[in-house]
Amino acid sequence: MRRTARRIGIALIAASLLAMAAPASTAAELKVGLAADVSSLDPHYLNIAPNISLASHLFDTLVLVDAGGKLVPGLATSWRAVDDTTWEFKLRRGVKFHDGSEMTADDVLFSLDRPATLTASPGPFTSYTRQIVAKKAVDPYTVQLKTASPYGPLPLDMSSIFIVSKKAAQNATTEDFNSGRALVGTGPFKFAAFARGDRVDMTRNDQYWGDKPAWDKVSMRIITASAPRLAALLAGDVDLIETVPTADLAKLKANPKFTLEQRTSWRTIFWHVDQQARRSPFVTDRAGKPLDKNPLADARVRLAMSKAIDRKALTARTMEGLALPASNIVAPGIFGYNDALQVEAYDPEGAKKLLAEAGYPDGFGLTLHGPNNRYINDERIVQTVAQFFSRIGIVTKVQTLPLSVYFTKARTGEFSMALLGWGTLAADFGLRTLVGTPNASTGWGTWNWGRYSNPKVDELVKSALSSVDAGKREAYARDAAAIALKEVAVIPLHHQVASWAMRRGLAYPGRVDEFTFAHQVRPQ
Template structure:
């Protein structure tokens, strides 16, 4: 009987199924192992160039590599390029890694790099384009199969950071492929640490280990990502042992998990800033009326006094302590402290409801007006509650405020279409000039500027300072220009920062993970202890 049981156990281990459920992680390390992760945010597509949102980028990082990768602290490190340098003010040379194979066994070469850098511009129906990272490249030269030179129209210092967001696909597999071909797995051929297994939209993604990965084998034969957007469902799956770790731990459950010996918590201040975008381009905006419901003749948000009043009405300290339950810190910038371009001179707006009322009266709204706030209900920490809390603050200063929230899959499309007057957005970046270019730069499809500028804010002075920052090869000059641009934009209330959120993972005992500033959950960076 003992021998029969041993044979059965070994059989289960080789299949990587039941053994993962009955053995502790430490015992799994020598057997076929499966890692199961519970994710808060839904993955909308497996096409790495279609929709520039964090959940998609995080998942793509398992299947693909970029020329330049980013470590857990936000530092740039070699990826498919082993080195890069500016050989003149407008030319960057990338030396490519030799011997890298795609999942189908074909060789990775410079041809794949050029194709991948060209592809985002061909996806004209993208809801979140990657073109802001590629538009500055005006020329691509293949020197040899393992050397690529990228040319820019003007000097451009941060090109390596730009291309860290563009994943390299197989030209052979993707040349005539549609986004649906990626979602089905047909064109999903990368060089990453895992290969495609299965994709059930809104439910789960299964990956299998790439044993030929140039960066070394992952510890897991198979990885299953379960999409668990409900906080309760995600926590229940962890407690029941259905997943080995979860991201975006529900704030209310952090204290209990900290004292539970079966789990450990890992945390890091995130690069993500949560802020309000405001419609500043249209003379009439859809969600603002007088208090009887009659549309106003003009858009109050075009008046800086109204934007400042909204900011002063928000008690950010109470918001982070109570609504976020301590998992955030009040923000004055659109990038987190320590990120290039963070302006120390900008201070968190003081909570001043009386000052807000005074500003509204000066702007011609002594009795306020009616406003609907919009936000997602399944993307950021307690996002729906954040919207509701801010609505309460605004109502106290005379702005009669309603709330509408949507699932992320619906919300982003509506916001980008201009359906909202005031919309909640979270953004993370490793450089302030990048964030400013994307979020408040004057929208220009030809250059990719303002691709996430929902409020259509435009300020030539900000644009000029951001361009000066991006054109600076000298790091100190770039920092100075980026700080100046941030100061001008935020003193103009281009957007209204709320808070920087914390990233928190809960991990089963016997498993370790290094928390990332970008909040990404990478299966290949989980390891048995």
């Protein structure tokens, strides 16, 4: 009896020790504080970073992009150019949608067609699909895409089109996605709930084909104001935040309870300037009377405004060091970045002379528009630039708006000068979208708010996109950028430095695209 009792006692002690060593039985949950609003869960509706970042949790693309900006296999395990105008993608076998059905070539073809059907999209994805003139499924796991002319960067385009379930999305509206009814993807998480303006909740997809997430549940909480977002991290209400308030970086670095991750991102912040030969909506004389002639259509006026901006002061003070002065549309290190372009020197006297040459010696009136909840210190950027303009005689007002309102108005040409941030992995892509002559049939210029147009720039960008020689392609892109920026197609300001803060014990690889992916957050 004593031996039996002793064995029982030892067994109980051992069980107790094992229980103490075992991980907690409660589900692992990650709470993330997002800096920008998620306006739609339809992965083909609005081509903006917050929506794309969120969609990447629920859906996959044929080609994925790693943290450093390199293309890697996604739903396609490989791709190759069959000939000058045909690309072939081999699909990953055995991939399941969230409803258990298998992903095949039919779903891919449907997903490539769908963006063009969303005619009311305020920011369409069609610039990534318009080059495709024919497509076919060779078999359930092989897709061939044909372009009208040679087109080298099609695999990069395929990193931007999410693959949806044809069965779930065939007759679905954008609202069906927002409600969750059509949210059937192959991504690492499944949809749980969407409270607009507040949060998106997800659960782990245990059948995911790739590396399994560390989290059973994820709550992506939308906290667009910097102070409340930081407060949520400090209070433990969230585990990680993106876009750390610049004024609090030093404190967080010194706090042993938190870890900070930073990386120069692909995002360039710049001004779109209305260049149409019309009465510009927010340009007046100094007394506030609308001008019949648009001064912003004159390249000398745009250059004067560029010279009026002290980018060193802007990045050091307004951005508190979380930015690099910009001379290009794309960031350093991005394919097609033109090293020959120099940051415009701060020259207010030269700016005044240019205004006088253009016929505006006393300046004019202008309202600057920008978002107040999208980019790092975006509202302060607009206010700072307004002060610079006022010093050269441009009577400047400021109006900032929430992102959801701002983008809709900017895209329809309601502003004279509008702030935008754009990130891309290739200069010819950015040039096509931002300064290419707007053309609904080709998808060019979908974000060309200023309506800049130069046939020579278009031709060079087309040559870049059609080249399969990387060296020639990059040279064409650099030449196109040189022409467009000499004409001040846009006014570059700076390249953002992205930052993330998280409770100690977590690790996140800072991404060049600034995206925050819960499935890449790992416990240390």
